[in-house]
Amino acid sequence: MNLNEIIEMDKSYFMNTFGNRTPVCFEYGKGINLWDTEGKKYYDFLGGIAVSALGHAHPKLVKAIQDQAAKYIHCSNLYYIEPQAKLAKVLVENSCADKVFFANSGAEANEGAIKLARIYFKKKGMPEKFEIVTLEKSFHGRTLATIAATGQDKYQKPFSPLTPSFSKVPINDLKALENAINEHTCAVMIEPIQGESGVNLTNIEYLKGVRELCDKKGILLIFDEVQCGLGRTGKLFAYEHFDVEPDIFTLAKALGGGFPVGALLAKEFVAGAFEPGDHGSTFGGNPLACAAGLAVMDAMINDKLVENSDQMGIYLTKQLSGLKSKYPFIKEVRGKGLMIGVEVTNDKAKKIKDKCFENGYLIGNVGSNILRMLPPLVVTKQDIDDLVAALDKVLSEF
Numbered sequence: 001m002n003l004n005e006i007i008e009m010d011k012s013y014f015m016n017t018f019g020n021r022t023p024v025c026f027e028y029g030k031g032i033n034l035w036d037t038e039g040k041k042y043y044d045f046l047g048g049i050a051v052s053a054l055g056h057a058h059p060k061l062v063k064a065i066q067d068q069a070a071k072y073i074h075c076s077n078l079y080y081i082e083p084q085a086k087l088a089k090v091l092v093e094n095s096c097a098d099k100v101f102f103a104n105s106g107a108e109a110n111e112g113a114i115k116l117a118r119i120y121f122k123k124k125g126m127p128e129k130f131e132i133v134t135l136e137k138s139f140h141g142r143t144l145a146t147i148a149a150t151g152q153d154k155y156q157k158p159f160s161p162l163t164p165s166f167s168k169v170p171i172n173d174l175k176a177l178e179n180a181i182n183e184h185t186c187a188v189m190i191e192p193i194q195g196e197s198g199v200n201l202t203n204i205e206y207l208k209g210v211r212e213l214c215d216k217k218g219i220l221l222i223f224d225e226v227q228c229g230l231g232r233t234g235k236l237f238a239y240e241h242f243d244v245e246p247d248i249f250t251l252a253k254a255l256g257g258g259f260p261v262g263a264l265l266a267k268e269f270v271a272g273a274f275e276p277g278d279h280g281s282t283f284g285g286n287p288l289a290c291a292a293g294l295a296v297m298d299a300m301i302n303d304k305l306v307e308n309s310d311q312m313g314i315y316l317t318k319q320l321s322g323l324k325s326k327y328p329f330i331k332e333v334r335g336k337g338l339m340i341g342v343e344v345t346n347d348k349a350k351k352i353k354d355k356c357f358e359n360g361y362l363i364g365n366v367g368s369n370i371l372r373m374l375p376p377l378v379v380t381k382q383d384i385d386d387l388v389a390a391l392d393k394v395l396s397e398f
Ligand SMILES: Cc1ncc(COP(=O)(O)O)c(C=O)c1O
Pocket: 105, 106, 107, 108, 110, 139, 140, 141, 142, 191, 195, 196, 224, 225, 226, 227, 228, 252, 253
């Protein structure tokens, strides 16, 4: 099928939740590159929105999925699953968590985190503790509970009334958080680096203060690392930058390298609140998903992709800062590792993104003033030089 036929079919049969998408359909990829149906080559600096951490068609991931698919794709969680046990072990051995539960997406992992926080207090005999404080401009998913947790009106308004028991406070404002915590609060839920609202960082003193506050008040600290986790920020987990450990945290996006898998991780004292029958999933943690996750973790740890994310992140930020000194409408280059936002003051973020696309570079935009880059962790200096040269050319037209 050619592109127009695909678009026509999509418009006829697919619900219009994504509007007019970027007019391209990819046929195959390799590393950071994708090729479309007309054979045009692209550099994928969006990485499927922080998903394709190993790039496209990574041999380890392809082999793991092929091998597992040839054995068996699925079996129920009524039975023991070897890749599931192994992936849980790898995640525990490399993080501050003691136990893992697998879901199918970030929103579902966050639903699990919310349920775990609530049931923890129910089982402690404190059923009055069920409210969760989250941050303004946060994004936690599209399910009914996670849109209520999300701090952005646009995701919530069409679906009101919202699931009750979530309140919001501004980022990096410890006093506001302290004021929002009351006798009903069971947890605080935070993205250490906010992704969907345009790469907003919490600061170290704030997160350390949040940890102390949660300890003082006897409530749980949940980190949503669905986007910022798994090497994205130059450390395996974003919380490592802040020297703070959450009681519960969630992962998804990069975990399967593109195969859908999410995870809920927790310290032993809270994980134990989930007992048989309290939570479950048909697909979550199935053999194929976990085989993919194992291949991703293998590459991340043994092929030093986290270190590459750190080094290439520093390099990309430096090169983008060079463009900032050239173009006064670039207000700020911010982020950590390969999670980078570029704020512009000319309201042209979408136009700049579209021009980059025409030149064969995939980047993202958040609203009209933020460009977003989340390339695969396999990105090289040469790829970055190529992007920056293309961006320079594009920006010179604005
Ligand atoms: C921080 C964060 N949490 C949760 C989600 C939801 O993940 P999913 O789309 O896999 O449900 C996202 C997705 O962008 C995210 O960035």
